[in-house]
Amino acid sequence: MVTTIQKILTIAVVAAGTMLTRFLPFIIFPEGKTPPAYIAYLGKVLPYAVIGMLVVYCLKDSFSSGHYAIPEAIAAVFIVILHKWKKNTLLSIGAGTALYMFLVQNYFR
Amino acid sequence: MKKKAFRAAAPYTLPICAGFLFLGMSYGFLMKSKGFSFIYPMMMSLVIFAGSMEFVTVNLLLAAFHPLHAFLLTLMVNARHLFYGISMLEKYKNMGWKKPYLIYGMCDESFSVNCTADPPPDVDRGWFMLFVTLLNHIYWVTGSVLGALLGYAVHFDTTGIEFVMTALFLVMFIDQWEKTKNHKPALAGLGCSAVCLAVFGSGNFILPSMASIILCLLAGKKRNREETEEKEW
Secondary structure, three states: OOOHHHHHHHHHHHHHHHHHHHHHHHHHOOOOOOOOHHHHHHHHHHHHHHHHHHHHHHOHHHHHHOOOHHHHHHHHHHHHHHHHHHOOHHHHHHHHHHHHHHHHHHOOO | OHHHHHHHHHHHHHHHHHHHHHHHHHHHHHHHHOOOOOHHHHHHHHHOOOHHHHHHHHHHHHOOOOHHHHHHHHHHHOOHHHHHHHHHOOOOOOOOOHHHHHHHOOOHHHHHHHHHOOOOOOOOHHHHHHHHHHHHHHHHHHHHHHHHHHHHHOOOOOOOOOHHHHHHHHHHHHHHHHHOOOOHHHHHHHHHHHHHHHHHOOOOOHHHHHHHHHHHHHHHHHHHHHHHHHHHO
């Protein structure tokens, strides 16, 4: 069981990590210093890769245990199709989540 | 001066208002459904103010206490901020007392508006960017609190609500996929993580994923350069 203090510490650590990523460039490159090329390169490509990693992170439990794998696959395919079609972020997230909840509550208990 | 800047800034933030209220509410509601009081999403939205990481933090709070893992995961998920910062070095210059808050509140949406918006020349840029950042911060915290409060009032089966995070990242992935022709970084992210998940299991795959993604990307850069050099020959 995770205690309240541990929860607060985790939140503090996440906040500190977030702030580090936001403030670091301004600390390393004060007034007109140019960042090296590989940093600029990572800046361009890393966001794409990290979102890919987060998708896997979200689906990790069904990958490894098979629990809810079918409803997750159905809802994910539904979101991809709906989003390609309507290109409406909120609609895709809302409808996709609703479909998943409907599936796990009614058919995949 | 402030009024004028506020009037110029507010319209830019309206679409973000809708998005943040919806996502913030889903986040607050998710937190409440996992047994957290509304204080948690409120404080987290206030101090972390990084939507995707807050969703990930829900899982961190439910799993065993592991601060180093939490810290490294935060760095990786939020690494993109480093590059926002690099892009904003010039724009946030000479902002005086506003600068620390502008950097503190530099979430994806504040960054994209402050980086691209062109306020009229008679509007003070510092106040404009401050209001963009502040309004977004307010929308996000408000959304999270409303969502959590809704969780107290409404009682229905919330099984599966956590899929909202998967949906969010999936949609972001599709949006990014369609924005670029070079799909290698996205595929490297998916591929490295999937391989590491298979090899290390769901409890330990994040760190090796991060390391292999960075190596893959840097190797890709080197190969790209060699290819272009060969073409030049």
